[in-house]
Amino acid sequence: MDSGPELCESSLAQRRAAQLPKLRELMRRPKPDSVDVTDGNGSDPDLDFVYADCDVLSAELSELYTYSELDDFALNAQAFKKYAEKRKMRPLWATLCPDHQKTIALDLIETLEAVQPERRLDTLRIVLYLLQGAFLDFSGGGDKDQCLEASAHNAFFLYEAGMLQALCTSLMVEIGNLSKEDDMARRDSGNDSAAALNRRRKSATLADNQPLRLILSALYHLIEPMRRTDLRLPAEKKENYDRLRKEFFMELGQPIFASSEPLTVVLFQMMTSFCSGSNPHFPMKKVLLLLWKTLLAWLGGWEDLRRMKDDKRKAAGLPSCEDTLTIAKTMKPAPAPHIPSLGGGQGGDPDGGSAMPSGRRRGRPPLARRQMACVSSDGAKSPDDDDDEPQGLPDAIDDADDEVMIDVSSGGKTDTPSDTSTVSPLDDNGNNDGSGSAGDGASSRRPDSPAPQSVPRPPEPPTAPPLLPKTLPWKPKVRENEIEQFLEHERAKFFDYQLPGDAQTVFGLPQPIHQSVAALRKHVYISMTEQQIKTEERLSKYCFSLKETEIEETPAEILYRHLLPNIPQYMIALLKIMLAAAPSSKAKSEAINILSDVLTPETDSAQILTASGSSYSLDASSTPANILEQSVRVGIDVNRHKEIVVKAASSILLLLLKHFRLNHVYQFEYLGQHLVFANCIPLILKFFDQKIAQYIQSKNDLNPWNFPQAVLHYAKNESWPELSLENLELSDTQAGGYYVWRNLFSAINLLRILNKLTKWKHARTMMLVVFKSAPILKRSLRVKQALFQLYCLKLLKMQAKYLGRQWRKSNMEIMSSIYSKVRHRLNDDWAYGNETQSKPWDFQNEESALKFAVERFNARRYGDMIQSTSSAEGLASWNFNDPEFQPYDNNIVSVLGAHYELTDRFKVNYEKWLEREVFRANVDWDQLLALNKGIANQ
Structure with a gap:
């Protein structure tokens, strides 16, 4: 009867001893803490990620293209070669003199207006080839930095020649042509419109949108280098480039020649047309990327937002405030929370069994509970712990955590990860001093034995910054x-x-x-939001006597006016595209197809949509080389394509929310309400309800086929790089500090959007509770990046009072992280208040009042542009811009002092007017004086 426990302890010791060689090998690596983020058997490393407006130029340009478009690079180069042969010149752009280059640029602009589609297509290929850096110039040698510098120089050169408006005009022409073709196909489809729509959606491939893809790519290559200020450009041309950049930013906000709308609005209209099924051939990834970079260039990035916010607060007489992104760079990530295993055990045994007796776990002192992550103080599970782990997620509880608890109970030190090992002591470099043996394993030292004296606590490096600040990173705020x-x-x-x-x-x-x-x-703390709300309340209360001061014509204000009539449709289209690109989305016949710029005519779209892209058959002995290469390429390309779409869509939403919030709070609230009504909150939670750590590490790139590496290889060898196993299984993907920049950037953007939508909104906070976001956010804390964790903790803080006392008691490590990393409101009882009986409908009055205030603001300021949908108190028919309701100036001083512009015709005929209206007019002065005297006596 006693052999059972002995056998159990022996098997556990054998398993731990079997891991000793792996542990020793791991500790001897150059980076001792480099462990896979998704690995539950080690300490998760911190991610060295710098959050910025976007990635480096080479990465942003490479993400514009899919691997299916690799042959288009060669077609562009061939088109320029033919053009050079026709004009009897060398096909090397850099060898031409500036005057000759300008003549060619003007000729290309003129040819873009040709009637023949083939001529326009060849011209677009030549323009795009030049904007790609004219990579044939580097056939004799050159690196990617030189190619990128040439691409930026050509972008400034072609913009100065007038290429921007020429490309915008071509864009409108191609949109019209595609719309006509779709209309004809719709009329030919007969009565079965739904079936015809599905067929057209499935048939959207690269062959259907060649001119449109070339135009969008050319515009992207024109905008992305010109908006950047970190490029290495010649010093003698810096002044000219700065002047061109300012002119370029101003031109982006102007309506294009072929339309009454700016380029930004045209791209939004392309999204709605695509999602409605009218134009399923639109390459949505390129549209979203171009829209994102256009907004980034016109409105400004995070640094511009910080500067504009400080300027507005200074103009309003308010002190500047802390910048979240700046302070988050100095913060250290919180320890990853404890996630219970699938089997319900508290240990790290894969079979779900406990790694040690439960009584020993319940008997540990309070200090051990502070060191553990999210373990209940009484050994019980939190009420929501059953939902903490999705199916297939590996155990996050490791044997090392159990040994931390044992060492603390015996008086050992647990401040460093090295003390958690159960094998013979290892120094900081991972070297074994020989005091223990591998055969004994973890069972060679009893729990009540003293901590080994040969491993002193490693001192903190004198040059390293402190791990934790001495004070809280944020100043508290009070309203x-x-x-x-x-x-x-x-x-x-x-x-x-x-x-x-x-x-x-x-x-x-x-x-x-x-x-x-x-x-x-x-x-x-007085925010700009509070001042704007008070001003709006006064203007609404005294609408007949007060008039709003002159509205500043900022880029955000101009954009809001253009988007206002169709903001609901734009937000729904953007969220539909994000839903189609969600990592967990399945192939559905009614879902929109966003792979029109990935699929080729030879590829079956149904097979691609159901491909997982996570595992490939690489058995070269049974699979022909060309089929292997195509299957791997398409699978990686689809996953990469979806990741880029999420990145662009999340960036667009966040930019709009941030800039509208700075411009006027009710513009931000109007946009946020439509996002909430379109189910943006559950969509974002669905995105995080996956193995988010694995998503951030997912490797869906083939570096040799990225731009500009691929075109430089083609220029030197006239062939494309060959795909091999080394291109798929890179060694850096196994490192613990490895991450994919775009995926972590997208995740942070989505967390910021979720925080913007729910902050200070009780009804929306209750939506987070109803959708069980706490376990999802708790799992997300395993990603050890300070800014990412900060927004996760903010979302957990705002709903802590609704989760109940038991949840807070079971997640004390999270509560401690919230206290040390999130800003405090001195009167906020987030850590102690209990509102477990609240329901979502308890706060509907707040949402209704906010909706009424937003519609009243739009009706007052933009009443001539929209037709309000509100019927509350007759607001739908209320026009605050009616001249009858405008304040009337009856002050004689201001009226006589007003300056009026007289027309030239009046100046010429002034004497005639004076003779007719003054000299010939009969005035009864006695009666006039009598009337004035009577008024004065009153």
């Missing part, structure tokens, strides 16, 4: 209304009286209350 609420509560408590609207009087209150009020006033 004015929170001080008023605090005083009202204290007055009711001590004297049972109220002074509504009074936040100053503290007479009769005890001295500690005075000190509390002084502490609150010390941290009062």
Whole structure:
């Protein structure tokens, strides 16, 4: 009867001893902490990720193209060669003199207006070839940096020649041509319109949108280098390039010649047309990337937003505030939370069994509980722990965590990961000192034995920055209304009286209350949002006597006016595209097909849509080389394509929310409401309800086929790089610090969007609770990147009071991370309040009031542009811009002092007007004086 436990402990010791060689090998690597993020048997490393507007230029340009478009590079070069032969010149662009280059550029612009589609297509290929850096110039040698510099130089050169408007005009022409073809196909399809639509959706391939892809790629190559200020350009041309860049930014906000809308609005209209099924051939990835970079160039990036926010606060007489992105760079990631195993055990045994007796676990001291991640104080599981682990997710509980607990209970040190090992002691470099043997394994040292003295706690390097700041990273904030609420509560408590609207009087209150009020006033923060709301309330209350000051014509204001009539359709289209690109989305017949610029006419779209892309058959003995290469390429290309679509769509949404929030809070709220109504919150949660750590590490790139490496290889060898196993299985993907920049960037963007939509909105916070976002966000904390974790902790903080006391008790490590990393509101009881009985409909009045305020704002400021849909208090028929409702200036001083512009015709005929209107007019002066005297006497 006693052999069972002995056998169990022996098998556990054998398993741990079997891992000893792997552990020793791991510790001897150059980076001791380099462990796979998805591995539950080690300490997750910190990700060395720098959050910025976008990635480096080479990565951004390479993501524009799919691997299916590899042959288009060669076609572009061949088109330029034919053009050079026709003009009897060398096919080397860099060898031409500037005047000759300008003549060619003007000729290309003129040819873009040709009637023949073939001539326009060849001209577009030549333009794109030049914007790609004229890579045939590097056939004799050159690296990718030189090619990128040539691409940027050609972009400035062609823009100065007038290429931007020529490409925009060609874009409108090709959109019209595709729309006509789709209309004809729709009429020919007969009565079965649904079946015809599905057929057209499935048949959308690269062959259907060649001119459109070339135009969008050329515009992207024109915009992306010109908007960047970090390019290495000749010093003698810097002044000219700065001038061209300013002109370029101004031109992006102007309507294009072939339309009354700017380029940004045209791209939004392409999205809605694509999602409605009218134009399923549009290459959506290129549209989204071009839209993102156009917004980034016109509106500005994160650094521009910070500068504009500081300027607006300074103009309003408010102090500058802390920048989240700047402070997050100095923060250290929190430890990964404890995730229970699938079998329900608390240990790391893959079979679900406990790694040690449960009684020993319950008996550990409180210090051990602070070191463990998200372990219940009484050994019980949290009520939501059953949902913490999706199917197939590997165990996150490792044997090392159990040994941390044992060492703490015996007085050992647990401050460094090296103390968690159960094998013979290893120094900081991973070397074994020989004090233990591999055969004994973890069972060679008893739990009650003292900690080994040969491994002292490693001192902190003197040159390294402190791991944790001595103070909290954020200054607390308090609102004015929170001080008023605090005083009202204290007055009711001590004297049972109220002074509504009074936040100053503290007479009769005890001295500690005075000190509390002084502490609150010390941290009062007045936001631009509060000032804008107060101003809007005054304008709405006194709509006949007050008039809004002149509205600043910022790029965000101009864009909002253009987007306002169709914002709901634009947001729905953007979320539909994100849904189709979600990593967990399955192939559905009714889903939109976003792979029109990935699939070739020879590829079966149904097979591609169902391909997982995560595993490939690489048995070369049974698979022909060309089929192997095509299957691997298409599978990787589809996954890469979806990742880029998510990256671009999330960046567009975040840019719009941030800039509209800075411009006016109700513009931001209007956009946010339509995102919420279109189910943006559950869509984002669906994105994170996956193995997010594996998604961030997913390798779906073939570097030899990326731009500009591929075109440089073609220029030197006249062939494309060959695909091999080394291109798929790169060694850096196995490193713990490895990540894919675009995937981590997309994840942070989605977290920021979710935070923007739910912050200070109780009804939307309850949506997070109803959709069970807490386990999802808890799993996401395994990604050890400070900014990523910061927004996860913010989302957990805002819903902590709704999750109940038991959840907070079971997740004390998360609560501690929230306290140390998230800004505090001094009157916010997020850590102690309990509102477990609240329901989503309890806060619907707040949403209704916000919706009414937003519609009233739009009706007042943009009443002549939209037809309000609200019927509350007759707002739908209320036009605040009606001249009858405008304030009337009856001050004689301002009227006589007003300056009027007289027309040339009036100046010429002034004497005739004076003779007819003044000299010949009969005025009864006596009656006039009598009337004036009567008015004066009154």
